Amino acid sequence: MKRFLHGSIFKAVAIFGLLMSLCACTTTEIDEFRQGETGIADHESIVILGRRQNNNYETEGSFVQCVANVVSSGSRPINVVGEQEFLDAMFPFFEPRTAPMRTGHLRELMDIDVAKSKMDEYGIEYIVWLDGITQRSEQAGSISCTIGPGGGGCFGFGTWQDDSNFEAEIWDMDTLETAGSISTDANGQSYMPALVVPIPLIARVEANACSGLGNQLKQFINGS
């Protein structure tokens, strides 16, 4: 009986370990390109904005918020002004149609006294533009579920791949030039086996892209 129990527990642990290893198959690659010196004081802030000019997608607000949370927490956190708060305060200068696309446009914007004074009021030292999307591909398999008087259940297998590509461009508000850029490419395969109950083994692709990009951005702005 004891041997049987030990065998069952070992099997369960092995299956759980296998599922966890399948669940964790996400790869993240981060590239940094630095064009100038950076650094930020405690009283200064940054703002992280999503690019929304592309025709068939737009950078999701939830991803922008996720990166902002990573940058503003942990060791050496940076003050981050909320995206919506900044967009409302600077309205109408950072709307999709009117937002500066290059640092040349930013210099023109900073020549407008009301815009410059509002930016100074917030103590914005860097503007970070996030642009990217998570795409799903290679979807395969099928799961069918049935329900009857005696009960119900699902059987089948589904799999798909998620690919997150994001780029952060950092503008220095002192020099009104680009300080650098960071890009992240994360991808991972998710699985959904169903034996009576579907077991989702989701690759946390966007979450990994967010934490990788956020931590790299924090280091970049802190200058180390």
Next chain:
Amino acid sequence: MQETKLQQHIPGIIKAASCFALVLLLSACAASTINISGSYPSPLVRKIPITVGVYYPEELRNFSFIEIDDYTGKDQYIINSGESQIELFNTVLPALFENVVMLEAPEAALSDSSIDAVFVPAIEEFQLGLPQKTKLKVYEIWMKYNMRLSNPDGEYIADWVMTAYGKAPNENFQSVDSGVKDAAVVAMRDLAASFTLGFSGIPEVNDWLRDNNHLP
């Protein structure tokens, strides 16, 4: 005795169930009504030192757009945006002009000598792009406006067309209602942004402001 009471209740239960089924059936066929609402920030611009009389036509106040279902030919969504349009102009105009006077009719400007010009916005077209139809991962709204600026006596100053575009990502488990509302708010902000930054740049408006020393 109890069985008799139950028998008495059966026709009532059947009636109630029939009514419930009928209501369900009707609600499945009815068009969904989406009321656009949102608050808009006051634009960060220098005020133009003029007093503008503003008249909102009835069509703008009660503007609603009906999206037709391609398969059934019936109304699929009714989008009411009139209230939100008025809220937008009520936020933008006082930020752009030194004084704003609301008018019951454009002719009412003649009785107020402080009014420099009369502004009348009108909506001409409204288009909706749903992800299930466009196959894009965004909800889209496109609007076309006609803006008219005239002297208090009705004499033409400027008449120009403006377009506004807004999109919102189609997120997981998001309702159509929420996607359309988000896209509409973006479109209205787009209108407010281009109107605020572009008003003085309209050639006829610029000439009129210059001729009357109204440039800020």
